[in-house]
Amino acid sequence: MSSSTTTGTTSTNSVWNDVGADFEIPEALESMCRLEELGWNASFWEKALWGYRQFMKLKLQEQDWSGTKLVPPWAVDQVWRQHLLFPVLYAQACKNYSFGRVMDYDSSSSSRERESNTLRKCTALFGPDNVDLDIWSFPNCSTTGTTCSTTGRKRKRCDQAETDNNDEDDNExxxxxxxxxxxxxxxxxxxxxxxxxxxxxxxxxxxxxxxxxxxxxxxxxxxxxxxxxxxxxxxxxxxxxxxxxxxxxxxxxxxxxxxxxxxxxxxxxxxxxxxxxxxxxxxxxx
Structure with a gap:
């Protein structure tokens, strides 16, 4: 069992499973997200990684093994994709954390209803003060049209999201x-x-x-x-x-x-x- 520390205002034990186990992250994932593939700085990497851990805890709570209930925000999705490039380590992390189950990834599952449901459940689980809107931003949430304070990345508006979702239909x-x-x-x-x-x-x-x-x-x-x-x-x-x-x-x-x-x-x-x-x-x- 890990010791309880804090990340921002949130205790790390808030993302542990019922037996006190954390979701295992390979060391190389930080290098891929920060230096090789995404070019994130240390501050945004820490935010995105914490959001990824929150999302996995949420999937565990909702038993969303097949990816039909929840959808990750953009930054969390990027971390998730990089983690999937270590398929054996990813499967081991899922099974250790989710008691033998593997969290399926489905990039085509995003919808406005699912985004709203994910954000609502995340806020209910961790509390509104512990949901970082630089990470947990969706096209239909109240922060759309604003700019991420860390990356400068413009959050999408709902009309942009509709176009993006249509573009994703063929991206099987x-x-x-x-x-x-x-x-x-x-x-x-x-x-x-x-x-x-x-x-x-x-x-x-x-x-x-x-x-x-x-x-x-x-x-x-x-x-x-x-x-x-x-x-x-x-x-x-x-x-x-x-x-x-x-x-x-x-x-x-x-x-x-x-x-x-x-x-x-x-x-x-x-x-x-x-x-x-x-x-x-x-x-x-x-």
Missing amino acids: TVSFEIQYCRLEQVPSMTFYKVPQDSTPFLHAFAAFRRTVAFAGPHIISSSTGSALQPLEFYYQDKLIIHDGNQTPRQIGMHPMMDQEVHTIVAKKPLSAEDNDTSSQQQQVDI
């Missing part, structure tokens, strides 16, 4: 696995579920290099060391552009039926110092 999620096979070892696989249009592969590739390629098959590591394996990623035998800036739709990856997933194969480039032709032959075929 796609599921894919990345497979990496080393010589004389079984393939190591990591699964991802991302929006079809709005999330480029570079996020998943960066996480995969840390969690699997660097640490070895079936070992998860949050290391951000410089010794990451050089890897190339292939979909249907075609190399995905090196910087990974493409989205799933741009390479022809679409949602599949019956919970099937696409497969991306990770390989060492031919120029790698430890390149071995026999290793190349053992790569898992799509």
Whole structure:
């Protein structure tokens, strides 16, 4: 059990589960949100992380396992997406916190009614003084049209939100696995579920290099060391552009039926110092 400290005006035990356990956050998540992907400063990162913990406590209380009741505000959603790039650690955190259940992510579930319901329940759970409107702002709340004091990001108006929601209708999620096979070892696989249009592969590739390629098959590591394996990623035998800036739709990856997933194969480039032709032959075929 963690010791009780305070964040702002809120005690940390307000986000613990019924047995005093906190929602586990990997160390590398701060680096991804602050330095690599989102460019947040330390102050806003702390706010967003606390909002993420509040949201997970709210999902636990409401038993919103499938994501059909609640919707995260923008900043919380960004933290959540980055956490999902560590799929094994995310699943472990959920199961430890939610007594064996995993919180599903659904980027298409946002609606004005759901946003209002989420904000109302969050305020009821934590109290109005402990709901930071720089984080907990939705298109239909009373703070719309104002500016976040930390990021300078304009909060959306309701009419803008309607347009945004319409744009999101076609942004379905796609599921894919990345497979990496080393010589004389079984393939190591990591699964991802991302929006079809709005999330480029570079996020998943960066996480995969840390969690699997660097640490070895079936070992998860949050290391951000410089010794990451050089890897190339292939979909249907075609190399995905090196910087990974493409989205799933741009390479022809679409949602599949019956919970099937696409497969991306990770390989060492031919120029790698430890390149071995026999290793190349053992790569898992799509």
